[in-house]
Amino acid sequence: MRLPQKSRAALAYLVLIVPSALIVLGFLWLFITSFSTRTEGLRSLGWTLRNWSFLWESPFGPQYPSIWWVTLNTLVMSLVMTLIVVVVSSMTAYALSRMKFTGRKSFLSLTLILHAFPSVTLLIPIYFVLIWVSKIPVIGRGVPLLGGLGYNTIGGVALVMVAFQLPFGIWVMKGFFDNISWDMERSALIDGASRFRVWWQIMMPNIKPGIAALSIFSFITAWNAYLIPLTFTAGRAGKSAVLSLYLQNFISESVMTEWNAVAAVGLFQLIPVVIFFLFTQQVLLNIYGGGKKGGV
């Protein structure tokens, strides 16, 4: 027996609404809690702005870096990582997708194996690499804003995150390049364009959805990263503190956690991700467009 059209639609909505409602309720709780003194379920037992006071005064004393400094650190780390991942992944993926060279398949397999390594198993070797990088003049310690690319710098953490994110990025981008027709590229090559120019002017505009997708994934990964910043920066309260470590400071094993403050900081941490998503979603929605149409 076939259900009538209206019933099928209603069923579909029901299936979608129930799990969505759970997620929405979670966010609603987060929002209400962040403005409440206490809550019972979704009911506020008193409204307050106190939980947001971390915006204008440090809850851990004046010596602790302000939330704005911590946010700037996180933003710089996330943007640098996203930029490098997108550029390097798309260059590598283009070569792997379009060129034939010795070791191509082995390289692809190797990147997959690297991606399979749990990051925790590589922490110590990476630590030694970062120490070595720290000793390189200028690059190790003297890069403005990033601090450098060595141990205990925002740049160093970004560099490690890039290494972990690249295999995923290369595979994602390769998939997008594989779907683009040879014709446009061949025409450009016949007209005398160099490989670099073809990549930059012909191919890249056609894989904007892929770039957007990888950017979002990379940005969110970096924005929420915890283990790597914790291991490779000295001190949550130090100059290279990032938001995930800042948030963790509210949750201690031996002191009662102020969940209202955690909710407020968590919501604050969420805002840039939402903004970033809003700016890129239009491109992302065209992910299955392909060819010129997908290029927008």
Added chain:
Amino acid sequence: MKKLRVKSRIIVVALAIGLFLIGGAISYAQESETITFTVRTRAKPPMENWRGDNFLLAAEELNADLKAAADPRRVEIELVQDNTDWGPYVSEFVLSYGAGEAVDIWLTGHEYIGTQAEAGRIIALDEMLKEFPTFNLVIDGLWDSTRYKGKIWGIPQDAEARPLYFNKALLKKLGWSQEEIAVLPGKIEKGEFTLYDMLETAREAAAKGVVEIGNGFWTRPSNGPDFTAFYYAFGGETIDFATGKLVLDKAAALKYYKFFYDAAQTYGSMGGLGLGWSDSWHPGVSGSKVLFWVGGTWQWAEWAEIYLKEQGGEAYMWENFGFALIPAAEKGGKPNSLTHPLAYLISSQCEYPDLALALVAKVTNYGPNTRHAIASTHLGILKNQTEYKFYKVSRLLSETLYMLDYTTFLPNNPYWGSYSTITYEALAAAVGGEFTPEQAVDFVVDGLQRELGDKVIIR
């Protein structure tokens, strides 16, 4: 021609100003050299913030001393203070040391001294201590906590007692008179009320419905220093001072495990293991659900400020809670307490250890130490501190300072972590009824021999 002359004059003036500025800068640099000291502390905000904040005031004082002594050096402090867990906190020091970027002054639990000293990451302080007589103020017994292989490696920062708390209201419900409750700490101090008397009382409370079964006696919910005090109560030793090796006393260990086995399995009065600190343990003990429990003096402030503020905070607690030493194992025996002092250590990568120690000396004085003690309900570490005007304001600290006379410490040994883990695993199994006391001792002996070999003496 005229224009050229003007230009030349401008150039000459600019050069002169430049030279003047450069000269001034060089002269200033020669006159004073500012040294930045990185101080790393762990503190629960805001109660324990003085652990690090005291250095900001100390730097001003030290700079005044340096100026008076015509010493061109000046200090400034870069303070890194948060509430990170101990594991990442220690890893951070080890990793940053490996990178050549260790902090200058590092506050940590005294039990890490052995490991860090063996690895050469901290320096011995014996010789330098003589130059700062304020260190003579530190209670003599506390130096033992920072001694390793005959040398002093750190300055005690604070101390605490880990008393046996009891709930007066529940004891009243059980039929104890006001006077019986009032004399309980004294009876414990004299060895008249033993650990098994406590279990008997707890069993009675559960039987009469005053507390739920399992709520008669709670320890901390996870592994930690408190358990070692019980092992000491049964005559146990943890270190051989002659060799610096860890020690397991099998006879004492058997009594220790029997006590915890009995507490849970025979008397049915013990609970608390495995609970979450903030969601169950603190609400349980502060919420008058538990008759006896082992806690720290520093938790008094947390209960007052966080869990019992609405009921009246400290006033309510004085009315309803009491505290005493950990009772003796047998009648007439000696009760004890365990102190786990934190200590300021100086990194071997610190370029100016004399100034670092001078800063530590500044914070090791009545004013700074009392500020921390009062705010965080830790015990003072200085002789005659109970006489200090501002220390006296804390009734709790004044009434518990005597416990330092009965205090014990964890051993400073690099392998204490393994020892502690193995002995606790056996304890958890004995409490859970999975091991008999004999099996628990066998498990510990096997585990220690396997993991530590000849680094532990088993008697």
